[in-house]
Amino acid sequence: MELTNETYENLRLVPIQTGPMANNCYIVADTEKKECVVIDASFDFEQATRKIDAEGWRWIGFWATHAHYDHIYGAKYTKTDGRDIPIALHPDDEPIRIGEGGARMGQSRGVRCPEPAIRLQDGMTLWVGSYRFTVLHTPGHSPGSVCYYCAAAGWLFSGDTVFYHDHGRTDLYGGSQSTIEKSINTKILTLPDETLIFPGHESFTSVGAERPFFGQYF
Numbered sequence: 313m314e315l316t317n318e319t320y321e322n323l324r325l326v327p328i329q330t331g332p333m334a335n336n337c338y339i340v341a342d343t344e345k346k347e348c349v350v351i352d353a354s355f356d357f358e359q360a361t362r363k364i365d366a367e368g369w370r371w372i373g374f375w376a377t378h379a380h381y382d383h384i385y386g387a388k389y390t391k392t393d394g395r396d397i398p399i400a401l402h403p404d405d406e407p408i409r410i411g412e413g414g415a416r417m418g419q420s421r422g423v424r425c426p427e428p429a430i431r432l433q434d435g436m437t438l439w440v441g442s443y444r445f446t447v448l449h450t451p452g453h454s455p456g457s458v459c460y461y462c463a464a465a466g467w468l469f470s471g472d473t474v475f476y477h478d479h480g481r482t483d484l485y486g487g488s489q490s491t492i493e494k495s496i497n498t499k500i501l502t503l504p505d506e507t508l509i510f511p512g513h514e515s516f517t518s519v520g521a522e523r524p525f526f527g528q529y530f
């Protein structure tokens with residue numbers, strides 16, 4: 313599936329793909345309430361702040377799917393130009409955040425993500441305007457990896473847990489193949505087939521498209 317703008321009622325998704333690893337940053341806005349969040353902040357992040365300013369949306373949160381440097385690269389912009397945007401991150405990824413986004417222990421990438429104001433837990437509810445999102449804790453790629461799920465829209469932001477016909481690597485700090493398989497089986501493949509998956513890298517997919525793909529392995 314190509315990267316395109318998606319809408320559901322007043323909910324609008326603006327994907328921004330940047331960098332050599334085709335990282336996806338997502339602006340999710342309630343266009344009636346004129347407020348938005350950003351899911352993952354990668355390279356060339358000023359594209360996102362320019363878009364938010366141009367639309368006149370209030371930026372109410374930065375939600376990280378996990379703390380690897382390519383997903384928090386732009387997190388510093390939550391605190392620049394007079395902003396104080398709350399950051400949401402699962403506490404199990406704190407060692408990676410404090411290690412400045414390093415994927416291996418002791419391998420700092422020098423990418424500073426300010427301290428999270430929202431400590432995510434599995435099942436927690438977050439809002440974008442009138443739209444409810446549920447936090448799904450999906451460890452395996454990293455210990456604190458999460459997905460953000462909007463049941464009304466049928467949208468899942470999967471970070472590096474699920475990609476188009478692939479899942480995230482499990483050989484980095486805190487990664488585990490059996491844990492990611494359990495996360496995908498119990499948290500993602502249990503969602504309706506029509507759920508659109510917006511991953512942390514590359515193309516969009518859906519639960520229905522991935523169910524047979526993962527089914528052949530686990």
Ligand SMILES: [Zn+2]
Binds near residue numbers: 453
């Ligand atoms: Zn990652």
Ligand SMILES: [Zn+2]
Binds near residue numbers: 472513
């Ligand atoms: Zn990544």
